Amino acid sequence: MFMMGCGNNGNKTQEKAGALGSNAAEKVYVAPGEHDEFYAFLSGGYSGNVTVYGLPSGRMLKEIPVFSQFPTSGYGYSEETKPMLNTSHGFIPWDDSHHPDISQTNGELDGRFIFINGNNTPRIAKIDLSVFETTEIIEIPNSAGNHSSSFVTENTEYVVAGTRFSVPVPQVDMPINEYKGKFKGALSFISVDPEHGHMDLKFQIIMPGFNYDLSHPGRGNSHGWFFFSTYNTEEASTLLEVNASQNDKDFIAAINWKKIEEYVNNGGGKKMPANYAHNVYDESTHNATSTMKKEVLVVDPTEVPGAVYLLPTPKSPHGCDVSPDGEYIIGSGKLSADLTVHSFTNMLKAIEDKKFDGEAYGIPIMNYDDVVAGVVKSGGLGPLHTEFDAKGNAYTTFFISSEVVKWKLGTWEVIDRKPTYYSVGHLMVPGGNSRKPFGKYLIAMNKITKDRYLPTGPELEHSVQLYDISGEKMELLSDFPSHGEPHYAAGCPADLLKPKSKKFYKMEENKHPYAIKAPQDAKVVREGSNVHIYMSTIRSHFTPDNIEGIKVGDNVYFHITNHEQDFDVPHGFAMIGANTSEILVMPGQTKTITWQPKQVGVWPFYCTDFCSALHQEMQGYIRVSPQNSDIKLSWSLDGE
């Protein structure tokens, strides 16, 4: 009960009176035809997706499937997108998506890509913000519970993937109680091609077997460093609730990735056999390919002196957030009441003076007192995550006491606190993980909804709360539900996305191997028991629409090319009895779905996306004959 957060009721009535007395409704109103000022990308947690919300309206604008099959569009069902979900364990149509982060240039959001981690089967995905579609997924070997991920460096040089669970590296059949000293934690640095955004696992740092919880990049002076919070520095392997909570202090690991990059570029590190999938969606062929990579470069941190340090931080720190100027690293002990703020300058000074307090597996441990810049005595319970505004203020969520606390960087004084409903996890200020936060709004993502909507029991969509943080005091503006269990979010001004937005795919650029360039090229081709239907859609008909000569036991491939070239005119395609999903084909795109007819008869297909006044007429039939039938393939073209 304690952990679920109580004691809200007193505050709640107060808050309501406050909100009623203000013009909160006006502040979240976005008039018809106008755009929201900010776009927020919320991780969907166990839904495996990302949802796009407008701020301040709180309207959900799109659901982007990332690690999940998504029948709405056919993602993960269509032949083209199935390879996106390939892993070394085979096809995995689900994951637990946690921390989205928008690409940066010079420490500021550039609106090109969003990266997000798959927590369960370690993966990092890239979403292209010109189309709001997942275009790349890379699996992370030697890793498990990819949690301290996926944050980007100042120029998107790297996306990181830190393992929450340490595991044997390489994997081996061994007793679990020999965990201590034998299990390892891999911190992966995935380089991002500046031009195309293509990801490549450049190196992995093989760290001691702690649990790596969250991370953030340095910026400004601390650019070139990455900070990871850890728990279970006890290296316990049973009943972690107790056994991983024994040490008074765990660590924030400070990694000088530039130093390691240099070491690697000079031939350092060791190539190690691995097996992981790299899945890339090509926007011109409209096809994803999955390549299995067989090798990974691993780095032993003790072989790169001066690259890794451990900063003691009380107690089981969760959040690990870096201030916009890169000076402060905020560690929130989720079992502590206080926030510990480390100073990057102090850390460098202590390193220079070689002032250490021992080592762990050869990695120097700093003196707590040498690196701490200050402590925020908040009186809240269970601090988790911190974001920033542009005026030198920080905002921290407190899970147990269910609140957001505003405090000042440098003086560490608490300025304001507001309740959340209920049990808040992450919070997000657009640009909060960059040099330039847009400190107008803050959203708090709650783990529990309770009575914010009709108190319909076992599970409600979780609740997000929007605060106006432009003034000295925070003001709660609205609630809106989110999908799945949102963990972190990333947000940016809509104006950053608008110039890059793609309205449709150009037909002349469609290089899909089964695309047809015009409806008159439609055809049906039999290759043994495989039948390929090259089909065109345009308002409001399929070409061809009636097909005969299909037999029970055939493998029918519908290759649908949408010949529209207009803003937002997808056509859908659904076949009765197909053991997949529909597909939604965007203008200029080709998608393929399969069907294995099992029963003779005449079976209809139709368009699933309302496309015009004659949408209902957009349909056709397939005649299915017995396997031994000699009915020739035939089809009708545009009424002929």
Next chain:
Amino acid sequence: MKKHKILMMVGSLLLLLLFAFPLWNITLEAPQYPTPLGMDIYINKFEDMHPHDIKNINLMNHYVGMKYIPETIPEFKIFPVVIAVMVILGVFIGLKANYKWYLIWFILMLVLGIAGMYDFYLWEYNYGHDLDPKAIMKFTNPDGSIMGFQPPLFGSKDILNFKAHSYPRLGAYGMFFGMFLTFIAYLLGKKEAKKVKSN
């Protein structure tokens, strides 16, 4: 060189703008097209205002049985020749001929222009009235006659859910201004001739 001769030549040379800029434009506005659909008409081609506009106009128009806007029409062969001849003729007249020829050139151009507009009207009429009898949607006027979908020759007009705009573009303005200059050239030439006489 005399001012009226220069004006005559510049005036006729302005017709050359027609080779680079559109003559006319038809734009269709409707709520479901946040960016309106539009077509620029040159002396030798139709062109999309935004990529794929003509394709989208065709797609939309087929519901009421209108024909697809053709890739090319015979006029696209004739118009450039006519304009080229008129430019050469105009420059030649400016250089060599008596001011009275300016007026003849002007009247000839006016006649050709009117003929061109009339041809455009016929084309629009045919495009808007020669409907496929199997059209998906059939609309009738209040008097029971079959509704046409002819865009306006000049100006703006409501056609079902669309507002159609039909206006000249830079090429046409160049031509109008050029013709105006040749007429001024004629008046100047005439004035000068009078002066010479009275002297």
